[in-house]
Amino acid sequence: xxxxxxxxxxxxxxxxxxxxxxxxxxxxxxxxxxxxxxxxxxxxxxxxxxxxxxxxxxxxxxxxxxxxxxxxxxxxxxxxxxxxxxxxxxxxxxxxxxxxxxxxxxxxxxxxxxxxxxxxxxxxxxxxxxxxxxxxxxxxxxxxxxxxxxxxxxxxxxxxxxxxxxxxxxxxxxxxxxxxxxxxxxxxxxxxxxxxxxxxxxxxxxxxxxxxxxxxxxxxxxxxxxxxxxxxxxxxxxxxxxxxxxxxxxxxxxxxxxxxxxxxxxxxxxxxxxxxxxxxxxxxxxxxxxxxxxxxxxxxxxxxxxxxxxxxxxxxxxxxxxxxxxxxxxxxxxxxxxxxxxxxxxxxxxxxxxxxxxxxxxxxxxxxxxxxxxxxxxxxxxxxxxxxxxxxxxxxxxxxxxxxxxxxxxxxxxxxxxxxxxxxxxxxxxxxxxxxxxxxxxxxxxxxxxxxxxxxxxxxxxxxxxxxxxxxxxxxxxxxxxxxxxxxxxxxxxxxxxxxxxxxxxxxxxxxxxxxxxxxxxxxxxxxxxxxxxxxxxxxxxxxxxxxxxxxxxxxxxxxxxxxxxxxxxxxxxxxxxxxxxxxxxxxxxxxxxxxxxxxxxxxxx
Numbered sequence: 001x002x003x004x005x006x007x008x009x010x011x012x013x014x015x016x017x018x019x020x021x022x023x024x025x026x027x028x029x030x031x032x033x034x035x036x037x038x039x040x041x042x043x044x045x046x047x048x049x050x051x052x053x054x055x056x057x058x059x060x061x062x063x064x065x066x067x068x069x070x071x072x073x074x075x076x077x078x079x080x081x082x083x084x085x086x087x088x089x090x091x092x093x094x095x096x097x098x099x100x101x102x103x104x105x106x107x108x109x110x111x112x113x114x115x116x117x118x119x120x121x122x123x124x125x126x127x128x129x130x131x132x133x134x135x136x137x138x139x140x141x142x143x144x145x146x147x148x149x150x151x152x153x154x155x156x157x158x159x160x161x162x163x164x165x166x167x168x169x170x171x172x173x174x175x176x177x178x179x180x181x182x183x184x185x186x187x188x189x190x191x192x193x194x195x196x197x198x199x200x201x202x203x204x205x206x207x208x209x210x211x212x213x214x215x216x217x218x219x220x221x222x223x224x225x226x227x228x229x230x231x232x233x234x235x236x237x238x239x240x241x242x243x244x245x246x247x248x249x250x251x252x253x254x255x256x257x258x259x260x261x262x263x264x265x266x267x268x269x270x271x272x273x274x275x276x277x278x279x280x281x282x283x284x285x286x287x288x289x290x291x292x293x294x295x296x297x298x299x300x301x302x303x304x305x306x307x308x309x310x311x312x313x314x315x316x317x318x319x320x321x322x323x324x325x326x327x328x329x330x331x332x333x334x335x336x337x338x339x340x341x342x343x344x345x346x347x348x349x350x351x352x353x354x355x356x357x358x359x360x361x362x363x364x365x366x367x368x369x370x371x372x373x374x375x376x377x378x379x380x381x382x383x384x385x386x387x388x389x390x391x392x393x394x395x396x397x398x399x400x401x402x403x404x405x406x407x408x409x410x411x412x413x414x415x416x417x418x419x420x421x422x423x424x425x426x427x428x429x430x431x432x433x434x435x436x437x438x439x440x441x442x443x444x445x446x447x448x449x450x451x452x453x454x455x456x457x458x459x460x461x462x463x464x465x466x467x468x469x470x471x472x473x474x475x476x477x478x479x480x481x482x483x484x485x486x487x488x489x490x491x492x493x494x495x496x497x498x499x500x501x502x503x504x505x506x507x508x509x510x511x512x513x514x515x516x517x518x519x520x521x522x523x524x525x526x527x528x529x530x531x532x533x534x535x536x537x538x539x540x541x542x543x544x545x546x547x548x549x550x551x552x553x554x555x556x557x558x559x560x561x562x563x564x565x566x567x568x569x570x571x572x573x574x575x576x577x578x579x580x581x582x583x584x585x586x587x588x589x590x591x592x593x594x595x596x597x598x599x600x601x602x603x604x605x606x
Contacts, residue, residue: 035060035071039078039443047087054082054093058100063371065104069161073168075101079088079173083180088189095181095192100198101169108162108201135472167207174208174216185606187229193226202248217243230272237266237275241282245291253306259286260312267319272596275325280323280333286317287340294345310347317341317351323356328368335362335371339378343385352387352403356397360404372408373418379405380425383434394434402426404440406445416465416600420472423449427476443480444498446473447506477506568593 026196027377035057042053057075061068068075075097079436083096157165197217224236243249252257263286265281290313293302303309314499320341323334342355346434359382363375379401382388390399407420429435435442448475484495500505571593 012324033071035068035075037072039071040438042078043081047090047471050082051089051093054097056095058097061100062095062597066157067106069157069165071303072165076168076172080177088186090340091184091186091189095184095189095196098173098177098181099192099195099199102173102196105162105166105169105204106156106199106201107168109201111156112159112162124570151490155367156524166203166547170204174205174213177218178216180222182223187231190224190227190229190232191235192222194232194239194477197221198239198242199248200243205248210248214249214255218252218255218258222258222262225266230275233266233272234278237262237278237282241278241285244282244285250289253519256286256289256306256308260316264315267323271330276326277329277333280326280330280337283316283323284333284337285341287320287337289341290316291340294343300343313344314346314351317344317346317355321355321358321575324362328366328371331362331366331368332370332374335359335378336374339374339381341380342388345387349387349393353393353397356382356388356401360400363404363408369415369418373415373421376405376418376421379549380428383425383428383430389434391433395436398434398436402435402442406442409445409449416469420465420469423469423472423476425474427479430583435483439480439483439495443477443495444501446477446480447472447498447501450477477528483571484567503592505598537547548561565597568597 010111038053038056038060041048042048042057044053044408061075064221079094079097082090085091085094124535178193178196181189181196184190185192187484197220200217212476221239224232225240227233239264243255243257259282263279266275267283270276270279276311290308291307293306295300296302320337323330323337338355338359342352342359344351356379359375359378363372363379366372366375382401388394403535405422405425409419409426412418423446426446432439
């Protein structure tokens with residue numbers, strides 16, 4: 001049959017599906033959407049054609065979920081017909097399609113709950129103040145290249161539409177689909193079911209009995225972990241790690257205890273490295289959860305309700321300490337778990353100090369990049385834990401931490417991510433007392449690193465992290481300078497001496513912030529970054545269990561200006577009260593900084 005496109009009188013509406021006109025032999029025409037074609041062909045007797053159609057539908061749901069409200073039920077009806085199909089390949093892709101539907105619902109629910117807007121996947125690594133609004137852009141996963149990006153004025157589902165899509169999907173899943181898929185003998189199908197369970201949130205459980213839904217989920221995951229197939233165990237462990245971060249499951253004592261017992265068993269008895277690696281990731285998430293409880297005022301009551309005893313807390317900490325002696329893949333998460341476990345309220349502070357000593361030792365001895373930057377992240381977490389912040393305790397561990405972090409900052413030249421986490425950790429202390437007698441040492445280290453230019457990078461991939469590193473250096477310097485106006489002699493004079501040793505680097509620090517924000521420098525870097533984002537071959541995908549999130553790379557102009565104004569005011573006062581050649585550079589520094597401040601106003605856009 002010949003197909004030809006009918007002329008359209010109106011512009012294409014991006015929220016609706018593309019339409020194809022089909023001319024029949026009798027001359028009658030009807031409009032069939034692409035999705036209707038795919039649904040029809042997915043019922044083909046040829047399993048190859050049906051599988052290809054399911055793959056296409058998976059891509060459609062992944063990128064065009066916001067216009068599928070009218071096709072949601074037909075898609076579910078079609079998949080229901082494939083649940084008991086004898087073809088393994090067809091059932092696998094049917095399960096993958098259900099997983100993608102669960103994912104888009106999970107993300108859409110989170111977006112509406114957080115009342116946030118969808119942002120572009122391409123983030124320009126420059127320091128800019130928000131000025132104008134940009135079109136909303138749908139998120140893409142790393143494996144998709146730029147041409148598949150969809151720009152539209154509205155990609156958010158209306159709450160009532162999303163509610164209906166949630167209802168149709170999760171009612172079917174809990175009433176029958178989960179039970180059918182769990183009994184499937186195909187290993188990839190069972191592993192995919194675990195991924196669907198990872199998308200079960202409070203909204204999903206609201207369409208069934210919440211307690212029964214949690215019990216059903218927990219029972220299924222526990223059975224999966226006991227199976228002999230490593231891929232299924234890994235998928236089930238990942239789901240435990242995801243759900244322990246979900247508030248609706250954190251409230252369930254049984255789920256928390258089963259999660260604890262599962263990871264202790266796997267890390268102690270399972271011989272599969274992938275399973276132990278995933279269990280260590282779950283352990284780090286569990287430590288994060290328990291650490292957050294200790295920061296609550298009614299922590300004792302919460303721990304009692306969840307049946308988390310002192311013995312359990314100590315067992316978790318012991319397991320995290322033992323994981324440091326495992327393979328590097330397990331150490332990555334073990335050191336992150338220790339960073340959170342250091343915040344546990346043990347009976348004896350020696351537990352906390354031992355954990356600190358272990359993390360510092362890992363940072364100094366490990367040769368694995370992922371282990372080292374997770375160690376830097378863990379050291380940064382120490383400054384947020386109240387047991388370690390007692391005045392009588394801080395002096396026993398902070399000097400070693402500052403020494404280790406500054407050593408990494410000054411010696412690690414090839415990897416920006418390690419240096420980013422190191423300088424971010426140096427920014428964590430919220431009072432001058434926490435820096436103690438290492439304040440000047442840290443301040444001088446930051447200024448020295450700022451003076452080292454690293455524009456000539458051997459690996460172009462590092463450009464994407466260079467600006468984040470510089471931004472974090474600037475922010476840490478501002479943080480340290482913020483203590484200056486509160487200082488008193490004699491430390492006051494020492495700070496002035498440090499600032500006057502390399503005044504040009506202090507000036508450059510503020511000057512570069514404003515230049516980058518105005519687009520005067522960094523154009524080549526942004527151009528290269530843009531090219532890299534368009535090249536999927538150069539994109540690297542790093543697993544979730546080995547990563548900690550990088551600090552924000554955005555500094556507002558007001559943040560920079562406030563710090564600069566405070567420093568100028570401080571220098572003016574000291575310039576009057578101090579005399580002598582030793583501080584002759586202070587007046588020059590103050591004058592140069594005033595010139596930078598005058599030029600800090602962004603030029604008006606034409």
